[in-house]
Amino acid sequence: MTAVTARAHTNIALVKYWGKADPNLMLPQTSSLSLTLDQFYTDTTVEFDPRLTHDMVRINAQLLAAPASQKVVDFLNIVREQSGQSAFAHVTSVNHVPTAAGLASSASAFAAMAGAASRAAGLELTPRALSRLARRGSGSATRSIYGGFVEWQAGSDDHTSLAIPLQETVDWPIAVVALVLDPHHKRISSRQGMQSSVTTSPYYPAWKTVVAQDLATIKPAILHQDFSTMGEVLESNAMRMHALTLSAQPPYSYFNGDTLRAMDTVRVLRQAGQECYYTLDAGPNLKVFCQTPDLPTITQKFAEQFGAEHVIVAHPGPGLRFLS
Amino acid sequence: MTAVTARAHTNIALVKYWGKADPNLMLPQTSSLSLTLDQFYTDTTVEFDPRLTHDMVRINAQLLAAPASQKVVDFLNIVREQSGQSAFAHVTSVNHVPTAAGLASSASAFAAMAGAASRAAGLELTPRALSRLARRGSGSATRSIYGGFVEWQAGSDDHTSLAIPLQETVDWPIAVVALVLDPHHKRISSRQGMQSSVTTSPYYPAWKTVVAQDLATIKPAILHQDFSTMGEVLESNAMRMHALTLSAQPPYSYFNGDTLRAMDTVRVLRQAGQECYYTLDAGPNLKVFCQTPDLPTITQKFAEQFGAEHVIVAHPGPGLRFLS
Numbered sequence A, B: 001m002t003a004v005t006a007r008a009h010t011n012i013a014l015v016k017y018w019g020k021a022d023p024n025l026m027l028p029q030t031s032s033l034s035l036t037l038d039q040f041y042t043d044t045t046v047e048f049d050p051r052l053t054h055d056m057v058r059i060n061a062q063l064l065a066a067p068a069s070q071k072v073v074d075f076l077n078i079v080r081e082q083s084g085q086s087a088f089a090h091v092t093s094v095n096h097v098p099t100a101a102g103l104a105s106s107a108s109a110f111a112a113m114a115g116a117a118s119r120a121a122g123l124e125l126t127p128r129a130l131s132r133l134a135r136r137g138s139g140s141a142t143r144s145i146y147g148g149f150v151e152w153q154a155g156s157d158d159h160t161s162l163a164i165p166l167q168e169t170v171d172w173p174i175a176v177v178a179l180v181l182d183p184h185h186k187r188i189s190s191r192q193g194m195q196s197s198v199t200t201s202p203y204y205p206a207w208k209t210v211v212a213q214d215l216a217t218i219k220p221a222i223l224h225q226d227f228s229t230m231g232e233v234l235e236s237n238a239m240r241m242h243a244l245t246l247s248a249q250p251p252y253s254y255f256n257g258d259t260l261r262a263m264d265t266v267r268v269l270r271q272a273g274q275e276c277y278y279t280l281d282a283g284p285n286l287k288v289f290c291q292t293p294d295l296p297t298i299t300q301k302f303a304e305q306f307g308a309e310h311v312i313v314a315h316p317g318p319g320l321r322f323l324s
Helices: A070-083 A105-120 A127-137 A139-145 A190-200 A204-223 A227-246 A257-271 A292-306 B070-083 B105-120 B127-137 B139-145 B190-200 B204-223 B227-246 B257-271 B292-306
Strands: A004-015 A020-022 A032-049 A056-059 A062-064 A088-096 A149-153 A162-167 A174-179 A276-279 A287-291 A311-314 B004-015 B020-022 B032-049 B056-059 B062-064 B088-096 B149-153 B162-167 B174-179 B276-279 B287-291 B311-314
Touching: A004 A105, A004 A139, A004 A204, A004 A227, A004 A276, A020 A190, A032 A105, A032 A139, A032 A174, A032 A204, A032 A311, A070 A088, A070 A105, A070 A127, A088 A105, A105 A127, A105 A139, A127 A139, A127 A162, A139 A149, A139 A162, A149 A204, A162 A204, A174 A292, A190 A204, A190 A227, A204 A227, A204 B204, A227 A276, A227 A287, A227 B227, A257 A276, A257 A292, A257 B257, A287 A292, A292 A311, B004 B105, B004 B139, B004 B204, B004 B227, B004 B276, B020 B190, B032 B105, B032 B139, B032 B174, B032 B204, B032 B311, B070 B088, B070 B105, B070 B127, B088 B105, B105 B127, B105 B139, B127 B139, B127 B162, B139 B149, B139 B162, B149 B204, B162 B204, B174 B292, B190 B204, B190 B227, B204 B227, B227 B276, B227 B287, B257 B276, B257 B292, B287 B292, B292 B311
Parallel strands: A056 A088, B056 B088
Antiparallel strands: A004 A032, A032 A088, A032 A149, A056 A062, A149 A162, A174 A287, A174 A311, A276 A287, B004 B032, B032 B088, B032 B149, B056 B062, B149 B162, B174 B287, B174 B311, B276 B287
């Protein structure tokens, strides 16, 4: 059989995915919008092999035993079902995402897996079909099939829930400064957090309206390169997502003291004329959007405050591609 | 003229007041519920004096000039209007509330002021009328007219918005451990914060439903001494109030790193069997409710973590009384 290697980059959501409508099909409660980044990616090789008696999954040179490999095996089962390929597979995946950067490696991982596994199984899928397939592995992977700004349209079933590019090639000098502040494993996973928000936050119904309004505002802002509007929307969207965690029963938070200090730094930088806006996902680490002329001042400020080794700069990145 | 001295204690809200419906009459968006505390109080003496050419306001031995005295002068004008008393007044007020304890001294201050000023002006007001009057000075003062557990009924106008006691004498061994963690003046006042939440948070309409449900749950829990239910409601109510600050535009937070660490400590204590629940208002300091058998372990834990000098224990306290 042929080994196929695919590379996909991670993405950072400007309008968040927070809540599943169908946990089996990974249908989301709302649409979402992201920027694919250039710095963080996963290379995955898949080869189906009739001699195997079970799937062999190596991630970062570590052979995974069950149950750790179960998510990958489940995903391969979907590919086998779609392709008619019945053999088990060798999967070798290497994440080029700094440990605990707060930049979900599952997005790049399952996007690369969707590409490599489908082609290795003999399928030639369109990007839309790859996006649908990646969704089954991880919601945010749906968007990493495309480069640049990408919208995941919630849809209503397996067929209609997929990403479409808003602007694949970003001709706009913007950057994302990732602060890597806390290497600890988070106490509440995204999956648990989303579920808790959907089922217990009294604010969840209003969140769905927030997302619809934010998407309607941010898409033209991106296309018109209106940085202020884009920034205000992405920051308030993130905080309204985190308000769902505080308002869940029991309440919880992904913030720590560094999170709050970094938020203050963003505010101080803005007051000093360096326009920047933060977002954060199900973890304590801020990702700060800025325009490249402001990048030196902003990175220096964060390096002074948190140490240069905790500051990583990323730019808009490309979609899925095949390396072999 | 006669000098009258009144003493009122501060209170801590279990179901929060967060948002005005009428800023002039201080009518709230929702009802709220509090416990009056024994540790923190204000003594206020008022004497009307025809020889004065303006009101003389001394707080903690400091003579206030305009505009610092304006809130007190405005309040005295309401008393003069109600009483027909036309003289200016000497006001001497001493707050026995530790600086920045996060226990609003305005609650005890305006409750004591309402008592002393109305009686000095010749009015003999019922507790209900005193509660309505105190409301004009500060929303939370409405509740400090009564001891124990008190509900401020939102009402719909000046006449109907007032506190009523739920249980004035608390025959239940409970305590509130106040952590005094941050002496800094807060960046966003309660007044600004409330206004911002009411006008910009998409979750505010749902907050009003939350409060109605929380009141319906917590009142029987208090009367039946069901500590777990009371605790769960007061903690989730506080977090849902703070979710309104994160979801405002622009977003803001009253939390700091110590706030998050103290929340974690409460969680750890609960897991270890010491049942306790926290609340916090428009500032970073936690107030932790517990039952007195657990008090030694809980205070020791917080003393170890933050220093014994930052830990103050309070119990249910009395309503307004006249000292002369």
